[in-house]
Amino acid sequence: MSGNGPAPGGHLYLDHNATTPLKPAVKAAMVQAMDLVGNPSSVHAFGRSARRAVDEARAAVAALAGVRPAQVLFTGSGTEANNLALRGFTTRTVLVSAIEHESVLAAAPDAPRLPACRDGTIDLAALERALAAAASAPLVSLMLANNETGVIQPVAEATRIAHAHGALLHCDAVQAAGRIPLSFPALGADLMTLSAHKLGGPAGVGALILAEGLEPEALIRGGGQERRKRAGTENLLGIVGFGAAARQALDTLPDAAALAPLRDRLECEALAAVPQARVMGGLAARVPNTSCLVLPGVPGETQVMGLDLAGVAVSAGSACSSGKVKPSHVLAAMGEDAAAAASAIRVSLGWTSDDETVDRFLAAWIAMARRSARA
Ligand code: PLP
Numbered sequence: 001m002s003g004n005g006p007a008p009g010g011h012l013y014l015d016h017n018a019t020t021p022l023k024p025a026v027k028a029a030m031v032q033a034m035d036l037v038g039n040p041s042s043v044h045a046f047g048r049s050a051r052r053a054v055d056e057a058r059a060a061v062a063a064l065a066g067v068r069p070a071q072v073l074f075t076g077s078g079t080e081a082n083n084l085a086l087r088g089f090t091t092r093t094v095l096v097s098a099i100e101h102e103s104v105l106a107a108a109p110d111a112p113r114l115p116a117c118r119d120g121t122i123d124l125a126a127l128e129r130a131l132a133a134a135a136s137a138p139l140v141s142l143m144l145a146n147n148e149t150g151v152i153q154p155v156a157e158a159t160r161i162a163h164a165h166g167a168l169l170h171c172d173a174v175q176a177a178g179r180i181p182l183s184f185p186a187l188g189a190d191l192m193t194l195s196a197h198k199l200g201g202p203a204g205v206g207a208l209i210l211a212e213g214l215e216p217e218a219l220i221r222g223g224g225q226e227r228r229k230r231a232g233t234e235n236l237l238g239i240v241g242f243g244a245a246a247r248q249a250l251d252t253l254p255d256a257a258a259l260a261p262l263r264d265r266l267e268c269e270a271l272a273a274v275p276q277a278r279v280m281g282g283l284a285a286r287v288p289n290t291s292c293l294v295l296p297g298v299p300g301e302t303q304v305m306g307l308d309l310a311g312v313a314v315s316a317g318s319a320c321s322s323g324k325v326k327p328s329h330v331l332a333a334m335g336e337d338a339a340a341a342a343s344a345i346r347v348s349l350g351w352t353s354d355d356e357t358v359d360r361f362l363a364a365w366i367a368m369a370r371r372s373a374r375a
Contacts (some may be wrong), residue, residue, distance in 0.1 A: 011311045012360050016198075016289060016350030017147050017175060018315055022241070023200035023351060029244035030202065030237050040234050041225065054234055057243025064246040065173075065192065065209050066183040073208045073226050074239055078174040078195030079103035080219070081208040084230070085170040085191045086111075086141060088216025092168065093138040095130055097122045097153070098333035104141050104172055105329075114142075116333040120151035120281035128161050137166035144176035144187070148330045148346055149281030150290025152180065159188040168214075174198050174206075178249035179256050179287040184209050191216075196238065200351060201245030205238035252351070259349045260288035266347065266358045267291055273362070274369040280331055280344060289349040292331075293365075294340050298372045300328075303345045303365075310364035314347050 013021065022030075033053060038046030040054050055069070062069040075081040078101075086094055086107040096104055098113040099122065105113075114130060115123045122142060131138070140162045145152050155171050162169040170191040176182060178199030184192050190211045197203035210216070215229075222231030249256075267279050270293060280292035295303060300316030307314055331341040347361065 011313055012357055013352055014312060014314045014347050014349060014357065014361055016353075017150075017346060017348035019197045019203060020200050020350050021352055022202060023245060023248050025248055026201050026241050026244040030241045033237050033240040036236060040236065041223065050234075050236055053236060053240050053243075057239045057246075060243040060246040061194065061207050064177060064182060064250055065194065066185055067209055068212075071184075071210050071212065073210060073229050074234065074242070075206045075208055075226075075230055076232075076235070077204060078172070078193050078198070078206040080230075081193040081195070081206040082141075082170075082172055083107045084208050084216055084219050085193060086139065087219060088229075089139055089168070090217060093134070093136065094141065095127075095134070095138045095167075096141045097143065099146050099148075099330045100141060100143055101147055101172060101174070104143070108141070111141075113333075116330075116335075118335050119284040120146060120149045120330075120334050121284050122153055122158065124154060124157055124161060127158055131161065131165035131167055134165070134167075137168075139168045139170060139190075141170045141172065143172040143174075144182075145173070145179065145287045145290075146281070146330060147175045148290075148328055148344070149284075149292045149334075150175070150286035150348075151281040151284045152176070152286060155187045155189060159190075163188070175290075176287060178245075178253075179289055181253060190214055196242035196245050199245045199249045202238050202241040205235055205242045207242070255351065257288055259353060262353060262355065262358050263288060263291050263347075263349055266349075266361060267293070269358075269362050270365060273366045276373075277369065278340070280334070280336070280340075289353075291347045292344055293347060294331075294336075294344045295369055295372070296339065296343055298343055298369070300343055300345050302372075303343075303368065306368045306371075307345075307361075307364055310368070312361055312364045314345050314361075316345050 038050035040051040058069045082103040094108040094111040159169045168190040171189040174195040192209040195206040278294045304316045327342040
């Protein structure tokens, strides 16, 4: 691993939750796949080799999730998989957690939002109450790991509660895959979302994992691809990259786990040097790579820009495609006041991170915090 990562001018990349740099083995697999000319739906030899590549990738993604290949449906992104899960069962109402990613919240804008506890986990008693009061059995959407705090959610327990009330459970596992062991059967969920670019694969390809026999209504209609659940000629390069990233993710889970001591040292030394700073979600179980740091009085956006000038890339709040930063709805749901929710940054480590990464981040962030305190 290199402390710099594949960065512009030696910049340090600490924004793996936004997107991970493509892993070299993934890039190699994608470059090789560029020579495949066939459409996977064609019956001739070219089509058959393209189909084989899709099948191999499907098997690799299935292995990552602990399911059969037939349960994997490729989509154009994690966002699309979340939309298909939430909008593909029109007879069900939807219940979401208040800390979900925008792609879940916006797919069900009228859905009641389940509150979070102060530690960043979802309130299971509130789920139980909401389900008991529901007129019909809904579909519940709860993420496995939060993208801002890294807090791991009690999905298996939520599934048990949901099923006891006849509800379905969808789990957005985009930020958990490749960071902690993942098992769709162990979660007991009915649907699960994955995205390739959070685990060393390319952006623009995701997957929805489906329990056996579950058939969402297609959002994108046309040809018979993906069992008519997602029409459109397959994104062969993206799917091959996803497969390679899934294989890599399984092989390198111990490396992902080894990020926890790095992240913990980062937090420990940051808090020791800047006592007014706080870690959000630090009391709950988290994925090993994520740290949400609040520096009271300094807007997250200001911190991101200051760090960028020092050659360190992190993000603030929920990064939107427009580049605008809003106060974090996740921290607000955890009961943090507006000032704290607006002064958080997310530092997310990954396969390019090492001890030197942490040292360089700490030097830049501590200097910035001390400058802000003097200003
Ligand atoms: N779900 C979570 C938790 C995410 O963090 C993201 C991306 O940031 C998504 C879904 C969306 O995935 P994609 O970028 O593939 O659309």
